[in-house]
Amino acid sequence: MSGLSLYCVVMSPGPRAVEVRLSDAEFAELSRWVDGAVEPRLAERARIVLACAAGVPNTRVAADLKVTADTVRKWR
Secondary structure, eight states, rough: OOTOOOOOOOOOOOOOOOOOOOHHHHHHHHHHHIIIIIIHHHHHHHHHHHHHTOOHHHHHHHHHHHOOOHHHHHHH
């Protein structure tokens, strides 16, 4: 091969997202927040946490809620 060396770089998918587990009480409280019991920025955070707890990937949560993936990672 005329002096060229070929190599393959395997990219890892990155760190795994932290699993979010909620107690029944936490789920109920966050659901109440989503229903408008708190100011909009807290309701948005509650939507993020609930989606993450349901096992939705960060990129999907970000797209669905029209926020950045960094925002989802922050509140996961």
